[in-house]
Amino acid sequence: MSEQPKTFPVSWEQLHRDAKALSWRLMSQGPFKGILAVTRGGLVPAAIIARELDIRLIDTVCIVSYSSENKQGELKVLKEAPKESKGWLIVDDLVDTGKTARAVREMMPDAHFATLYAKPAGKDIVDSFITEVSQDTWIYFPWDLALQTVPPLVQGKYD
Numbered sequence: 758m759s760e761q762p763k764t765f766p767v768s769w770e771q772l773h774r775d776a777k778a779l780s781w782r783l784m785s786q787g788p789f790k791g792i793l794a795v796t797r798g799g800l801v802p803a804a805i806i807a808r809e810l811d812i813r814l815i816d817t818v819c820i821v822s823y824s825s826e827n828k829q830g831e832l833k834v835l836k837e838a839p840k841e842s843k844g845w846l847i848v849d850d851l852v853d854t855g856k857t858a859r860a861v862r863e864m865m866p867d868a869h870f871a872t873l874y875a876k877p878a879g880k881d882i883v884d885s886f887i888t889e890v891s892q893d894t895w896i897y898f899p900w901d902l903a904l905q906t907v908p909p910l911v912q913g914k915y916d
């Protein structure tokens with residue numbers, strides 16, 4: 758569970774809508790030679806954007822930054838980005854502290870960096886994003902969520 762006081766849950770529909778909105782915005786920045794998806798969070802938005810912008814060349818940079826307890830640790834690069842960066846589009850799901858984005862930027866200095874969501878500490882590192890949330894908000898992505906029952910609003914109130 759997150760220790761952040763606020764939460765921003767994103768449904769599949771919302772994510773699809775936001776990835777399409779980002780694709781619209783990116784149309785005027787292209788054309789792009791290819792997409793570099795920042796795994797794993799960047800993979801789903803990258804697939805949607807690749808479909809909308811008709812991009813078939815997709816590469817990955819594989820980075821681990823957060824543990825399963827949502828704590829940020831040492832950045833581990835499991836697979837580097839390609840050497841060429843001019844004309845490429847980097848896609849990640851979000852930028853938070855900016856640590857991941859800064860590391861990817863160093864590998865791909867001339868690429869256009871796009872994320873769906875951005876928090877204030879990292880938003881200036883990326884070129885395009887759709888929605889900003891406050892730094893004390895934890896974003897929940899649809900692949901980390903499950904449908905479950907919730908008690909009625911009045912449950913126990915009049916006992």
Ligand SMILES: O=P(O)(O)OC[C@H]1O[C@H](OP(=O)(O)OP(=O)(O)O)[C@H](O)[C@@H]1O
Pocket residue numbers: 795796797798799820821822823824829849850851852853854855856857858879
């Ligand atoms: O701006 P930062 O503070 O660096 O945080 C943002 C990064 O953290 C998350 O990835 P994570 O390392 O959790 O891996 P995942 O994409 O495999 O979930 C998210 O997908 C971003 O890549």
Ligand SMILES: O=c1[nH]c(=O)c2nc[nH]c2[nH]1
Pocket residue numbers: 823851853894895896897898
């Ligand atoms: O699912 C996530 N939500 C977040 O808000 C976040 N920040 C860094 N890494 C994150 N992963």
Ligand SMILES: [Mg+2]
Pocket residue numbers: 795796797798799849850857
């Ligand atoms: Mg990630």
